[in-house]
Amino acid sequence: MNKAVFYIILVLCGSLFSFANACERTLRVGINELYWPPYIIHKNGVFSGMEVEAMSLLFEGSGMCSEFIVYPNSSRMLAEIKDGRVDMLFAATETEERKEYAHFSVPYRLEIMSLYMHGSMSYNEFDVKEFARKGMVFGINSGSYYGEFISDLKKRKLLKYVNLPNARKRFELLNMKRIDFVLEDRLAGNYMISDNQYNNVVNTGVVIQSIPVRYMLSKKTVDQHVLNTINYSIQKKRRDILKVFN
Template sequence: MPKGVFQFCHILLLCVFTFPALGATSKAASPICAHPLSAGYNDWPPYAWQDRQGVAQGLDVELLRSFAEYLGCEINFINVPAKRSHQMLKSGTLDMMMGATKTFEREEYALFSSPYRHEEVRLFVLDEKKDSIKLSQWQDIFSQKLRLLVPISGWYGADYEQTRERLAQENLLVLSPDVDKSVQMLTYGRADLIIGDAMAMPYIASQHQGIRLSVLNPILDHNQIHLMLSKQSMSVEQLKQFNKAIKVLTNNGEVARIIHKWQQLSLAKQTKISNQQSPIDRQYAGLSSLMFSK
């Protein structure tokens, strides 16, 4: 065989064996989601809740679905109480959670994604009292002797944490088991103010109790919100891929679009409360048609 022909055949054989090998390595690499991922959530509208058909709905649910779709992953949403979901995340029986604030305690058992949205803690009054209660800073609660309603579960910012004992000593602190009960107590005149998430508090008040709240000026806390991935069932590589999805969908405007849609939905629900429906009906009525419109 002529030398030139031999050299050509040698190069051809190298190409035949080399390029398929490169392709095979890519296909053999572990996929981001080798199986459907389980994501825990509890009822916290408008971020997450279970509708009448047992399907997860809400702002955080839609955002996680978008991240998963970008990565080619399937998500199974599991409705579970908050405390139990953290235990399941620790053991690896749950892969992910949404809407999480990063803490040192949680970092012991979870990987935190890049932040994908923000959350504010605000003070609210009944709409009919918005002109009679003026508050520009936290200390006005003490100077004006305003009674504050606080759901027992949640983080409400440094101002509250640092003055909680003083509030109790001056009989200005009224604790309640949850947001629903807090709104009820506010309407019964048990307190002057209520504290909570800037989006969830007025939404739940309007949908569950048919009550309109007005927000006051101070922003008590501003938190970055993350996904939590179980250290037992998820890998650092999977975390990197979810961070990539968050970055891409943030940069192309998809995250902002979804958040804006839910902000508008929340506002619409607060300003148009139907008196012909039960509180439970009000929570879900019309959401299906509004939720997936673009």
């Protein structure tokens, strides 16, 4: 084979490779946390962190890519995905209400929600219902799902809480003892107190909920083919995705 023919074949192979890895579909991904380490970190206009890395693995070779759209809170994101202005959310909990307007992928990681308190507080037993009865204030994320127990307390108006749009604000108020408790993802919460940003915050060790989380996709903009592609990618790359979160 002469050099000219070899060069033409090399160029054609390169073109085919680029086409196979081209972005054929961009999914708009809603995000409301600009600082939620180690899952999401936004610095100099660039998103990084575990969720970003896992999504890159998910879309690799699928013909799809992501575009992050920032919203002020997660409640707004849920409304946007319901109306089809957002295609996808990560770390979502599947509920019957949400299934009415969204598809859910197979699970891709486990989320453990823990109870955090101010270090000056001292209890032998951590009874969330008793704390609620005493009128203690919990900092939560308005769009997050904390399980049936917390949902029931909220519906019955037994839980005194404030909706705070991001983890940094929740931990700042707890650190200053403006609220009594925070419900937060354990990995994120432990990360945020480990670098001495919030010296007065401690993890009680109480697990509020442990549940697999999924990708949530708008039924208005995402069809079954895209959902199947994402599910296939999760299953195929499960080991690598789990390594990201370990």
